Every structure is written in structure tokens, then in C-alpha cells.
Amino acid sequence: MLKIKNNFDLKSTITCGQIFRYSVSDDEFTIIIKDRVLILKVKDDDIIIESNNEENLKEIVMDYFDLNRDYLEIEKEILKKDDKLKSALKFSRGLKMIHQDPFETLIAYIISQNNRVPSIANSLNLISEKYGEKITFKDKTYYLFPTFEQLKNVKEEDFRKCKVGFRDKYLFSAINSIKNGDLNLDKIYDMDSEDALNYLMKFKGIGNKVASCILLFAYQKFDVYPIDTWVKKFMKDSYNIEGEKNIKEFTYNNYKKFSGIAIQYMFNYKRNG
């Protein structure tokens, strides 16, 4: 059992749409990261965490919830030029940018295109159950998200059986690109955001939105900003700015290297607030 300080918003961070595979039951959250199952519970000033594997658990948790970063500094930076974001920022205080695994993020966000959250979660769970490692913890069964090795020979029609629909060919093709070396997920760490965006968007099924999400959530490239309908709503309501080009320009000029986080605050505020 691990205890960490309850100094961020665990619930919002898990449920605000960054990750798809989690379950909640009376304020107890279950997530699966890397090679283990985590059950998290808020208790007064602490967050209590149980896992089937407690080795390096603290490091893994701190990294996953991005707890070593100074978010107050980021807030200050965002507010320097933009006072109107205050309400969104206040609402989203304590929200952390979850640091996810690149391969899993790639698969998850390819599935996410033109799709709804429950359906995305369903597909990811089916894929995990079929191809991921089975874990038993406290008399319950869980499945890790499969590794590249576990998915590298999966056929299109097998993905289709996991209810991914027309995205089956995109998954197959992305995995094939990794197999033949065209897509190297490790290389992306060293790229600047623009190069990384262009690199990812060369592959079928990865457009601007999907590529941005991958860079934001798996590579902590906080200067990329996925524009979706919620962000568009915020921009229209708060600044009367419309059109993707204008939104991009405004976002880039105002938030710079933390654009992605500013966008995430807006998204959370508009969708849940």
C-alpha cells in the first residue's frame, strides 16, 4: 500500500477524457498502467494506492500523474496574457496531464476518431482481453493493455471483432509501420512538436487531432493543442473567435508552450463545468 499527498484533483484527472480505461465505484478508482493494476482511494489528506505490484510504485504514480511538475507556474504563465481563462482555470485547478504510454496512446487515439467515449473504452477493453496479459488482484481479473509484440500479428478482421469498425485498417497499418521501421515511437521524444506532428500525420488514420493527442498525452509536448468541438465552443463563447485557423492563431499567440494545457482546461470546463 502506498500513500501520497492528496494535493491534486484525482477524480477530474482520471475522468476528464484523457484516458479511456478506468472504472469508478464509490470514489474508488481502478486504472491499469504498464504492468500493473492500481486501485486508488481518496482519504482525507491522502490518496491510498494498492497494486498487485508495488515495486517502484511511487515513481510510477508520480510520473503517470505528472506530480513532479509545478502547475502553479504554468497557470501563471497562461494567465499572463489571458484573463478570461480564469474561470476555466479555477474550475480545473488540480487537473494534471496524465503521462501515458506512447504505444497504447497511439492505438487508443486512432480508435477515438469520430467515436464516442464508451465505444472507445469498449474496444480497448476487448483488445486487452484478447491480447493482453491477464492479472488477478484481490480476487478480480484484469487485463493489461497489450504490448506491440502482442499485437504485431493481429489481422484487420481481428481488430474488427473488437468493434473498432472502419478503423481496423488504420490500426493494422500503424502496427505494420512500426514492424517495418517506418514508425519509430522512440524517435518522437527528440523531435520538436511541429516535426513530430508532421511525422505522425504521415501515417494512415492519424490526422491533426489524433497526432496532437498522442503528443500531448504520451510525450508531454504541451505546446500542441487538439482543437475539438468543446474547445471551439469555449472560443466562440468567450472570445467570439470562430474557424480553426483563427483559433490556432489565437491559441499559439497567447499560450505558447503551454497551449495544450490551456486547451485541456477549456475542454474540461466546457464539457464538465
Next chain:
DNA sequence: TCCCAGGACTACT
């Protein structure tokens, strides 16, 4: 029964 939803591709001008 019809129509989308947190996109991206293809096939047209």
C-alpha cells in the same frame, strides 16, 4: 427509422 459523435480519407471540383 434516422441521425449523429471528442476525425480522417478519398474523390471529386
Next chain:
DNA sequence: AGTAGTCCTGGG
């Protein structure tokens, strides 16, 4: 270079 039409699925 820009834009309709199309694509599985699950739910209203």
C-alpha cells in the same frame, strides 16, 4: 487548395 461524401458502432 478546398470540400462534400463516406466510413463502423451504439445510443437517443
